[in-house]
Amino acid sequence: MSLHRMSLRRFGLSILLAAMTAATTLVSLPAAAHGERATEPYIRTRTVHWYDVTWSSEKIGVNDKVTVEGKFHLFTDWPDAASKPELAFLSNASPGAVMTRVESYINDMPAQQSVRQLEIGRDYPFKMVMAGRVPGRWHLHPVLNVHGAGPIVGPGHWVEVTGSAADYKLPVTTMTGEVIDDLQHYGVARVQWWQAGYALLAVAWIVWWIRRPLIVPRWNAIRKGREDLLITRTDDRVAAGLLVLVLVVVIGGYRYTTQKYEYVVPLQAGSFKTKPLPQVPSLVAVEMKDATYDVPGRSLRLDVEITNQSESPMRLGEFTTANLRFLDKSLDVAVAGVDPSFPKDLVAGSSLKLSDSSPIAPGEKRTLRIEATDAAWEIERLVSFLTNVDSRVGGMLFFFDAKGQRHMAEVFGPIVPVFTQLQLAQSH
Amino acid sequence: MTENDRAILKVSELSSRAIPWSRTLDVLIIVVAAFLVWSVSHISFLLLGGDWDFFIDWKDRQYWILIIPITTIIMAASFQAIFWNLFRLPVGATASLLLLLLGTWIVRYHSWQGLAYFPLSLVVPGTCLMGALVLDAILVLSRSWLVTGMFGAVLYGLLFYPANWIYMAGYFQPVMNMGDMTSVADLIGYTFPRAGTPEYIRIIERGTLRTFGDTPTWVSAFFSAFVCIFLYYMFWGLGVLACNARFFPVGERFKLIYGNKGKAAGKAVGAAAAQPGAAS
Amino acid sequence: MHNRTGCSWRRSTLITCSAVLGLTLSQGAGAHGGLSVDDDMCKLRLGPFNMHFTGYQPEINGNREFCEDIPKVGNTIVVMDAIEPELREIPIEVRIIRDTGDESQLDAVTVVHLPPKIYVSGSVPLEYSFTTPGKFVGLVTAGAQGQYVSRFPFSVGIPPKRYGFYLLLLGVVVLGLGMYRYSGMKRQRQMAGQT
Numbered sequence: 001m002s003l004h005r006m007s008l009r010r011f012g013l014s015i016l017l018a019a020m021t022a023a024t025t026l027v028s029l030p031a032a033a034h035g036e037r038a039t040e041p042y043i044r045t046r047t048v049h050w051y052d053v054t055w056s057s058e059k060i061g062v063n064d065k066v067t068v069e070g071k072f073h074l075f076t077d078w079p080d081a082a083s084k085p086e087l088a089f090l091s092n093a094s095p096g097a098v099m100t101r102v103e104s105y106i107n108d109m110p111a112q113q114s115v116r117q118l119e120i121g122r123d124y125p126f127k128m129v130m131a132g133r134v135p136g137r138w139h140l141h142p143v144l145n146v147h148g149a150g151p152i153v154g155p156g157h158w159v160e161v162t163g164s165a166a167d168y169k170l171p172v173t174t175m176t177g178e179v180i181d182d183l184q185h186y187g188v189a190r191v192q193w194w195q196a197g198y199a200l201l202a203v204a205w206i207v208w209w210i211r212r213p214l215i216v217p218r219w220n221a222i223r224k225g226r227e228d229l230l231i232t233r234t235d236d237r238v239a240a241g242l243l244v245l246v247l248v249v250v251i252g253g254y255r256y257t258t259q260k261y262e263y264v265v266p267l268q269a270g271s272f273k274t275k276p277l278p279q280v281p282s283l284v285a286v287e288m289k290d291a292t293y294d295v296p297g298r299s300l301r302l303d304v305e306i307t308n309q310s311e312s313p314m315r316l317g318e319f320t321t322a323n324l325r326f327l328d329k330s331l332d333v334a335v336a337g338v339d340p341s342f343p344k345d346l347v348a349g350s351s352l353k354l355s356d357s358s359p360i361a362p363g364e365k366r367t368l369r370i371e372a373t374d375a376a377w378e379i380e381r382l383v384s385f386l387t388n389v390d391s392r393v394g395g396m397l398f399f400f401d402a403k404g405q406r407h408m409a410e411v412f413g414p415i416v417p418v419f420t421q422l423q424l425a426q427s428h
Numbered sequence: 429m430t431e432n433d434r435a436i437l438k439v440s441e442l443s444s445r446a447i448p449w450s451r452t453l454d455v456l457i458i459v460v461a462a463f464l465v466w467s468v469s470h471i472s473f474l475l476l477g478g479d480w481d482f483f484i485d486w487k488d489r490q491y492w493i494l495i496i497p498i499t500t501i502i503m504a505a506s507f508q509a510i511f512w513n514l515f516r517l518p519v520g521a522t523a524s525l526l527l528l529l530l531g532t533w534i535v536r537y538h539s540w541q542g543l544a545y546f547p548l549s550l551v552v553p554g555t556c557l558m559g560a561l562v563l564d565a566i567l568v569l570s571r572s573w574l575v576t577g578m579f580g581a582v583l584y585g586l587l588f589y590p591a592n593w594i595y596m597a598g599y600f601q602p603v604m605n606m607g608d609m610t611s612v613a614d615l616i617g618y619t620f621p622r623a624g625t626p627e628y629i630r631i632i633e634r635g636t637l638r639t640f641g642d643t644p645t646w647v648s649a650f651f652s653a654f655v656c657i658f659l660y661y662m663f664w665g666l667g668v669l670a671c672n673a674r675f676f677p678v679g680e681r682f683k684l685i686y687g688n689k690g691k692a693a694g695k696a697v698g699a700a701a702a703q704p705g706a707a708s
Numbered sequence: 709m710h711n712r713t714g715c716s717w718r719r720s721t722l723i724t725c726s727a728v729l730g731l732t733l734s735q736g737a738g739a740h741g742g743l744s745v746d747d748d749m750c751k752l753r754l755g756p757f758n759m760h761f762t763g764y765q766p767e768i769n770g771n772r773e774f775c776e777d778i779p780k781v782g783n784t785i786v787v788m789d790a791i792e793p794e795l796r797e798i799p800i801e802v803r804i805i806r807d808t809g810d811e812s813q814l815d816a817v818t819v820v821h822l823p824p825k826i827y828v829s830g831s832v833p834l835e836y837s838f839t840t841p842g843k844f845v846g847l848v849t850a851g852a853q854g855q856y857v858s859r860f861p862f863s864v865g866i867p868p869k870r871y872g873f874y875l876l877l878l879g880v881v882v883l884g885l886g887m888y889r890y891s892g893m894k895r896q897r898q899m900a901g902q903t
Contacts, residue, residue: 175609221439243565
């Protein structure tokens with residue numbers, strides 16, 4: 001091939017590459033979601049377990065409300081690398097202020113501030129009411145920000161906000177009686193007018209100086225020692241006048257403002273404490289004997305010893321960790337336990353496999369092999385056990401008794417990644 | 429053109445042909461310098477003071493009042509030193525703060541509101557512009573960096589709070605939210621969620637600063653004024669170092685065009701510029 | 709050349725101004741009788757005893773507290789707290805009268821009267837809605853024979869003369885003039901140095 005043609009090809013190729021790069025940066029990507037996959041697996045599987053989370057609607061208009069409520073359990077085997085929840089804040093994950101927070105509660109305590117000393121091993125109900133503000137399709141998750149551990153994200157559900165952003169308004173009345181038409185724009189005009197006034201003074205001052213011969217003439221004049229020409233008596237007068245004007249404006253404005261807004265409060269920095277849900281005596285004792293993750297098989301296998309300490313036969317219905325739910329689809333009450341509004345992509349397609357799915361009799365101690373198989377382990381980036389410093393896994397087991405009542409138990413322990421074939425496992 | 433302007437041009441010994449070119453150079457340098465001052469001031473503020481002035485619910489009575497003046501006086505003092513020493517232009521502080529304010533508002537509209545959907549009431553900025561005007565005015569009247577640092581920097585620190593309280597006071601009215609009393613600023617911060625900023629991250633007054641009376645505001649303002657003095661002197665010195673002519677070699681042809689008589693004159697330029705504080 | 713007499717004239721003006729400033733800003737000692745701000749606390753002197761005096765106007769001013777004059781007309785709550793324990797054992801009587809200059813017929817000018825009573829909790833509350841601005845006198849009597857008396861005149865709804873603000877403005881103008889003058893003096897020195 002001639003040199004000329006080769007360089008043409010190379011040229012064409014580089015144009016194509018440039019165009020592709022430009023295209024990927026200019027074309028907006030679909031709405032942001034699933035950022036929680038960046039959080040380390042040991043945080044997502046062993047800190048906050050969210051359950052019974054419901055979203056009151058999937059589609060709301062601007063100004064309409066959607067309620068996210070549920071519970072979270074603080075895992076006993078909290079990882080060393082993450083700080084204990086001494087200070088936390090209930091929030092939501094959304095790209096900026098596309099939805100506004102109307103109310104939030106942790107066990108009925110208003111959660112505007114941060115919450116102190118949440119107890120490990122206990123459960124807390126939460127509730128968040130959000131209002132639509134910017135039209136679009138947004139992934140709405142509850143989040144518990146833990147000081148020193150970071151945001152621990154709950155399950156997310158797509159909520160569509162319809163309407164026009166201009167319709168959003170938030171009127172508020174202060175305790176001093178001032179009526180604010182819309183909190184979004186409150187006080188902005190006043191700030192801008194005053195700062196424009198300040199800027200006008202500044203521009204006038206700068207123009208007063210730069211209207212003269214500037215760089216070289218002044219430079220030369222300094223060399224010749226003729227500074228008296230550069231700063232004249234008139235300049236002194238203007239500067240003195242400016243000094244007095246600025247001080248008078250600020251002092252006068254400040255006095256006027258303090259008389260107008262006599263009753264002001266500082267930013268509220270306190271935090272609150274809330275009680276967990278009453279502790280339920282654990283009727284099922286669970287101990288993990290062995291845990292492996294079959295890397296190519298995408299299957300988490302747990303060998304657990306379960307002791308039924310209740311008076312009713314128990315069946316294992318669900319294993320959940322990091323917002324993923326694995327159900328024993330043969331157990332109707334377990335399947336019914338999934339709220340219809342719960343996002344489908346967080347419920348594993350295949351059923352939870354148990355080595356013995358017969359009910360565990362009262363008093364019986366049984367060793368069970370539990371297999372949770374789904375591509376979700378990889379998609380959700382939960383299986384970096386090979387590169388973790390803390391190779392332990394955690395999760396919640398939901399048992400159901402004869403009456404259909406649910407009993408929860410934690411399961412945790414070290415985990416080893418293995419590379420066996422799925423067929424070998426099935427023959428186990 | 430005033431008589432004073434004519435006198436300056438006469439003293440500078442520019443030929444009549446060079447004078448309009450000198451004005452062209454002025455305009456070019458103003459434009460370039462404006463962008464330089466703007467970007468340096470803006471970046472330095474983002475790095476040093478950023479969070480405290482981004483959000484309305486970070487504007488507390490202790491840290492906001494302290495941090496904003498001391499982080500902005502750094503650039504104000506440096507640019508004051510440069511413009512004063514090179515050209516006896518007392519516009520460095522004003523230019524720095526004015527351009528910072530302009531840049532801040534552009535970012536508020538484009539990025540905070542445009543990209544992140546934050547309402548403007550959440551992100552209204554404060555400004556030290558009034559203090560900068562006072563700083564420049566005192567520099568003209570005293571023609572001394574020592575006096576400007578002593579009185580100007582103090583006023584700079586003290587003026588921040590009253591000058592901004594004029595339009596921020598309304599945000600601190602009490603309001604009820606979920607049965608608790610809170611400020612309008614806190615309510616705005618709560619209502620419009622910021623995904624990455626949990627409430628506990630705020631470094632605001634915790635009420636542990638014992639004061640005379642109810643509020644630490646003026647204690648903080650006076651402390652800010654005190655720190656401003658030292659930072660002013662430190663960064664005035666840095667500004668002086670930055671405009672040492674040794675670092676800006678000027679071509680011979682350039683000098684000839686603008687009336688400097690070649691190499692001998694060039695040496696004199698370097699020598700004169702090396703004693704910038706001589707007149708003070 | 710400097711005008712020596714001019715310089716010293718300006719200096720003495722400055723000193724006089726500061727003295728006046730100092731005097732007006734300091735609290736008038738006898739202006740409010742037995743009630744004054746002492747050690748950051750509003751104290752009512754009752755013979756050898758003291759009471760902590762606090763005024764509130766919750767509908768108008770939220771939780772702001774007042775000592776001496778009441779800023780606006782309206783519902784006002786006053787609470788006096790006994791500092792010494794002895795005050796909890798002796799009867800205390802409170803009376804607020806209109807300041808007519810004549811205190812011979814107290815009942816005729818009384819607007820609020822709390823008859824003598826022993827306040828075991830040490831806290832004496834009273835509430836009254838002032839409808840018109842005016843000058844009043846508070847009379848607190850303690851002791852079985854009413855031997856301890858505190859008399860304090862106060863005003864309601866009469867905005868106090870605040871000299872501080874205007875003096876501050878004056879100070880600003882003086883500062884501006886002073887710096888202008890300093891600049892001129894520096895110029896003259898420089899010119900003298902050059903010649």
